[in-house]
Amino acid sequence: MYEASVPVFTARLKALSGVLSEAERNAAERRIDPQVFLAARLAPDMFALTRQVQIATDHAKGAPSRLAGLAPPKYEDNEASFADLHARLARTVDYLETLSADDIDGSEDRAIELKIGGRDIAMPGMQYLLHFAMPNFYFHVTTAYDILRHNGVPLGKVVFMKGH
Amino acid sequence: MYEASVPVFTARLKALSGVLSEAERNAAERRIDPQVFLAARLAPDMFALTRQVQIATDHAKGAPSRLAGLAPPKYEDNEASFADLHARLARTVDYLETLSADDIDGSEDRAIELKIGGRDIAMPGMQYLLHFAMPNFYFHVTTAYDILRHNGVPLGKVVFMKGH
Numbered sequence: 001m002y003e004a005s006v007p008v009f010t011a012r013l014k015a016l017s018g019v020l021s022e023a024e025r026n027a028a029e030r031r032i033d034p035q036v037f038l039a040a041r042l043a044p045d046m047f048a049l050t051r052q053v054q055i056a057t058d059h060a061k062g063a064p065s066r067l068a069g070l071a072p073p074k075y076e077d078n079e080a081s082f083a084d085l086h087a088r089l090a091r092t093v094d095y096l097e098t099l100s101a102d103d104i105d106g107s108e109d110r111a112i113e114l115k116i117g118g119r120d121i122a123m124p125g126m127q128y129l130l131h132f133a134m135p136n137f138y139f140h141v142t143t144a145y146d147i148l149r150h151n152g153v154p155l156g157k158v159v160f161m162k163g164h
Numbered sequence: 165m166y167e168a169s170v171p172v173f174t175a176r177l178k179a180l181s182g183v184l185s186e187a188e189r190n191a192a193e194r195r196i197d198p199q200v201f202l203a204a205r206l207a208p209d210m211f212a213l214t215r216q217v218q219i220a221t222d223h224a225k226g227a228p229s230r231l232a233g234l235a236p237p238k239y240e241d242n243e244a245s246f247a248d249l250h251a252r253l254a255r256t257v258d259y260l261e262t263l264s265a266d267d268i269d270g271s272e273d274r275a276i277e278l279k280i281g282g283r284d285i286a287m288p289g290m291q292y293l294l295h296f297a298m299p300n301f302y303f304h305v306t307t308a309y310d311i312l313r314h315n316g317v318p319l320g321k322v323v324f325m326k327g328h
Contacts, residue, residue, distance in 0.1 A: 004168055008294050042206070042314040130172050135325060138302035139309075146310045150206040161299060 002101035009060035010096050017089045018163020024082045026153045040147050049147050053085045056140035057092045063133035066112050067125050068103040166265035173224035174260050181253045182327020188246045190317045204311050213311050217249045220304035221256045227297035230276050231289050232267040
């Protein structure tokens with residue numbers, strides 16, 4: 001359960017940080033206000049880039065915390081720049097480093113309680129990680145990348161995978 | 165390793181089939197040629213919807229096969245309609261049903277050999293599944309969804325997660 005969570009989230013967050021760095025560089029090069037990218041979205045009723053990154057980190061800090069029986073750290077969700085988003089990603093990576101395999105292994109059947117759309121939901125740890133947190137996490141990480149690609153940032157799959 | 169692969173791929177492929185069904189319904193309602201959606205892409209140098217679905221299924225059949233020490237089944241990649249894509253998804257789900265936990269559990273350290281960009285790469289099974297196949301798989305599943313959202317198909321996160 002540890003291997004399927006902490007190192008995966010950590011690697012993806014670091015890669016996402018690299019994706020954002022490419023976007024910053026590209027904005028500077030094309031003389032685009034970075035706020036344009038931060039506020040970009042793929043559809044009017046989808047979240048903008050900043051919110052995609054916020055939610056991705058929410059899942060990355062939330063899932064391992066809950067599996068370990070800990071309350072996830074609360075963030076203020078007030079990021080207003082690429083620097084703020086990098087700081088949020090780094091803070092999350094640092095937090096994940098405080099969790100050990102001992103904290104998380106064996107949580108396959110731990111009852112995880114969540115509020116989803118105002119409803120209380122409970123599910124076993126493994127189902128929560130593999131069928132709820134991960135698909136959600138990857139959704140937001142990928143959509144952040146897709147928003148930037150759609151806005152002409154020259155990214156490739158290697159950057160998505162490795163961050164550089 | 166089985167739980168982290170076969171049931172995850174199966175659930176996501178079924179949900180993707182639901183996403184495609186919504187797109188078909190929406191195309192009919194808006195009198196849009198379904199080929200428009202199938203050929204849609206988020207950037208000129210990204211793959212279109214059909215190819216996103218093809219690659220997603222490639223990872224879904226490829227990863228569990230390799231973990232089990234089997235050659236992945238070969239597909240012809242000639243899908244030309246939503247019906248063809250549904251058939252490809254269903255065929256992949258059917259194939260995954262032939263793989264058991266006994267085939268895949270214990271493959272954490274199995275040497276997986278891959279050709280990536282013409283280079284031969286080898287990595288242990290767990291690294292391959294969690295740090296290569298899964299991020300790639302989710303990338304294409306999410307991008308398929310994002311393409312359709314960007315084209316105005318009224319999808320929500322619930323459809324991405326559950327397919328309806």
